[in-house]
Amino acid sequence: MAEIVQEESHKGKGKKKVKKHGTHIDMTPMVDLACLLLTFFMLTTAFNKPKVMEIILPEKPKENEKPPELDKSRALNILLIDNDKVLWYNGLADPNKTLPDLQLANFSKEGIRKVLLQRNKELFLKVDKLKKDVIEGKLKIPRDSVEGRIKRLYKADKFGPIVLIKAADGVKYRNVVDIIDEMAITNVARYSLVDINPVEKKMVQSFKNSNPSVTAINKP
């Protein structure tokens, strides 16, 4: 690279050959600089780009428009409460009837995730099988059509739970992201973020009163 050796092109003419030394350039400063810049760029490069979770909310209902009726037998209510805890119950809470019992769960893999998986077993296994087949090469379809297929499975689902996520006051944003992530992990096709209603607020309060250990700050 830095060595320049000139060769005499006309040898025959009896000219006296002048022996030329190859010019050596000291490359050390250049190497130093290159090394420095290299280190700088390596350290400033952000390799792992942040990931995103896409959320599509239903459009705001217009006036005089009734929200769609919910199938009670499929409803699964998840109430997020403070201290990273989750309460859940099936069906709808009707103040005129006996209120459903709240069950306590947490965000570990044996917590709310197990509940959701048990409720959504059929669809979960279908989607999981599809994903595995694609990864193992049993099913040869382009990568970008996998998502479409999963969406079609979601749409065809008639028995899976409809999850209503309700966050009480004092819940951290992290918990909400976690619970939406649970939906993605367990392949729940239908879920929605809704406001907590007064009846449920009362249910949470009475649950806390009868189980004082829930709100005490002690992490397992």
Added chain:
Amino acid sequence: MGKIKLAVKTPRIDMTPMVDLFFLLLVFFILTATFRPEEAAPIDTPTSTSQTPIPDNHLVTILISKDDKVFFNVDNGSDSTEHIRGKVLQAIGSNYKIKFTPKEVKKFEGLASFGVPATKLKDFLNAPDTKAREAMQSGIPIDSTDNQLMMWIRFARTYNNDLAFAIKGDGSANYPAVKKVIAVLQDNNVNKFNLTTDLKAVELPSDFINK
């Protein structure tokens, strides 16, 4: 006895291959480098298993810090010649009757996320250094009486109509603050948006694996 003197030669190492390699790596890193932008507040995003990468440009980011302050960021579009940030700033200026000098507009285009009320924008842009700027970041007002975030979103969409939206909230921010931001997005008919998260692995309960 005559000793035989050996000429001591300093060994010369041919550095050419090393230099070649260095330059190759250097070029690679220069070309792939995306600088971490200076952010208005440190934000520790929650984790999720989602693997979708964040879009490179045409993105509005709404940051929510640990203490529930709201910050806003919009990029310049595909490249800086589109001057989208500048246009948005001037639109905000005319809405709040503030006139920005070309120098201030240029300064604004070079910045990233910010969280100052419109009335303080001029001071913010004329602040001498990063520290002074940081002290002024009190968050963008989103109360119903003075919903400036709404304005920023509206004007950003006016000048760039294929914007994606991302909410980058701190894990320990309170959910009501995030809910307010989501409500503002929905008021602007943005029903599809992203939540920025860090990656974590999926774990399943033991009886649901390999079935």
